[in-house]
Amino acid sequence: MVGDTPVANTYARQPIALVKGRGAVVWDSEGREYIDCFSGLAVLNTGHSHPRVVEAICRQAGEIMHTSNVYRILPQEELAELLFEVSGGYKSFFCNSGAEANEAAIKLARKHTGRPGVIAAKNSFHGRTLATLAATGQEKYKRDFQPLPREFTHVEYGDLDALEAAVTGETGAVLLEPIQGEGGVVVPPDGYLEGVRQLCDEKGILLILDEVQTGFGRTGTMFAWQGLGVEPDIFTVAKAIAGGFPMGAMLARPGVMDSFAPGDHASTFGGNHLACAAARAAVEVLIEERLAERARDLGRYFIDALEGLKARHRVVREVRGRGLMIGMELTVPGQNLVDAAREEGVLINCTHDTVLRFLPPLVIERAQLDRVVAVLDRILEGTEDG
Ligand SMILES: Cc1ncc(COP(=O)(O)O)c(C=O)c1O
Incomplete structure (x- = not known):
C-alpha cells in the first residue's frame, strides 16, 4: 500500500515511486536503480526524458x-x-x-x-x-x-x-x-x-x-x-x-x-x-536513431535469450512476440515474479495473469537486456523450488 491519499482507488499500485529516468534506467524515491522493461506501459519507446x-x-x-x-x-x-x-x-x-x-x-x-x-x-x-x-x-x-x-x-x-x-x-x-x-x-x-x-x-x-x-x-x-x-x-x-x-x-x-x-x-x-x-x-x-530497426535486432536477441530460459525452466510455457513487444507465458501466475524482479532492480509487467510482458525502451542496451535475463534466470529458479 502506498498510503492513504485522496487519489481514486482505481489502480493496484506497486510500492515504489519513480522520480527520475534516463534512457532505460529509472530511480525511485529511495535512490534505488532499476532497468525499465515496462516503459510506462509501452510509452517510452525513445527512452526516459530523451x-x-x-x-x-x-x-x-x-x-x-x-x-x-x-x-x-x-x-x-x-x-x-x-x-x-x-x-x-x-x-x-x-x-x-x-x-x-x-x-x-x-x-x-x-x-x-x-x-x-x-x-x-x-x-x-x-x-x-x-x-x-x-x-x-x-x-x-x-x-x-x-x-x-x-x-x-x-x-x-x-x-x-x-x-x-x-x-x-x-x-x-x-x-x-x-x-x-x-x-x-x-x-x-x-x-x-x-x-x-x-x-x-x-x-x-x-x-x-x-x-x-x-x-x-x-x-x-x-x-x-x-x-x-x-x-x-x-x-x-x-x-x-x-x-x-x-x-x-x-x-x-x-x-x-x-x-x-x-x-x-x-x-x-x-x-x-x-x-x-x-x-x-x-x-x-x-x-x-533508427529505433524500429533496433527493436527488431534487439528483439531477436532478447527472444533468443528468453528461449534459453524456457529450455532451463519448466515453469516457462512459451516465449512470443515481435520486436521489443515480448510475452513469456508461465504455467503459474506471474505477479510474484514481477515483485521478485523489482526487488532485484528490474521492472516488468504481468498481463493476463500468467504472461510476463516485456516492453523496454527501444534505446535499451544489450548489456542491460543481459542483466534482465540473469535476474529472470535467478527468480525463475526460485519459482520452481517454491
Ligand atoms: C491496444 C490498446 N488500445 C487502447 C488502449 C487504451 O489506451 P489509453 O489508456 O491511452 O486510453 C490501450 C492501453 O493499454 C491498448 O493497449
Whole structure:
C-alpha cells in the first residue's frame, strides 16, 4: 500500500515511486536503480526524458502551449505532415489517449459507411470509455458497467472463418490489434491480417487497426502494419507518440478521413502546441536513431535469450512476440515474479495473469537486456523450488 491519499482507488499500485529516468534506467524515491522493461506501459519507446523531447517541450512551453483548434496550430500541421510521410499518406486527427483515438475511429467508420456494426476480437483491449469498453473483448473489464453500446460483436482472434460468418449488412468496420497486448502478447497466425484485409475489401468494410501499443517502432517497424504489408483504412496510436507526453491520434486514408466535416469531432486539448512539439521530436528521434530497426535486432536477441530460459525452466510455457513487444507465458501466475524482479532492480509487467510482458525502451542496451535475463534466470529458479 502506498498510503492513504485522496487519489481514486482505481489502480493496484506497486510500492515504489519513480522520480527520475534516463534512457532505460529509472530511480525511485529511495535512490534505488532499476532497468525499465515496462516503459510506462509501452510509452517510452525513445527512452526516459530523451534530451530532444525535453528540449522541444521546454522550448514550446516558453512560446505558447495552447490556443484551441479554433485557430491554426502550426506544430500540429508540421506533425501531421511528418506522420503523413512516415505512414505513406494517412491524414491525422489528434486527441489525448488511446481510448479517444479509438472512439474517433469508431465515429469516423460510422460516418463514412453509414453502418454502425463493428466486429472486434475476443481477448482484445481497446480502452475504458463506454464505446471502447464495448469494443474490448474481455468480460472482466465490462462486467460492472452495463449496458454498453450494443453494436459490437466479438470473434476468435486469428479465425478468419469466424470473422466472415459474423459479417452482416450492418457491419461497417473490423477493429483489431495487430498483436494483442493486454490480452497476453498474442501474435495472430501468419496470413490472418492479410485475409482480414481481403475480406474487408470484398465486403466494403473498413479495417481499423489499433496500434496504440504496437505503434512507433515497438514491433520492429514504425507501425506494425508496415511489417505485415497490410494497409488499414484507419489506424489509431497513442502511448509512445510523444515520448511520454500524453497524446493520441487517429489516422485514416484521405478518402475516409474526408468524411469528417467541421463540427463532427473535436477535442479541446487535441493536438495542442505542446503535445505536437513533443510528438514531432519523439517521431524524429525514432527515425534518426533508427529505433524500429533496433527493436527488431534487439528483439531477436532478447527472444533468443528468453528461449534459453524456457529450455532451463519448466515453469516457462512459451516465449512470443515481435520486436521489443515480448510475452513469456508461465504455467503459474506471474505477479510474484514481477515483485521478485523489482526487488532485484528490474521492472516488468504481468498481463493476463500468467504472461510476463516485456516492453523496454527501444534505446535499451544489450548489456542491460543481459542483466534482465540473469535476474529472470535467478527468480525463475526460485519459482520452481517454491
Ligand atoms: C491496444 C490498446 N488500445 C487502447 C488502449 C487504451 O489506451 P489509453 O489508456 O491511452 O486510453 C490501450 C492501453 O493499454 C491498448 O493497449
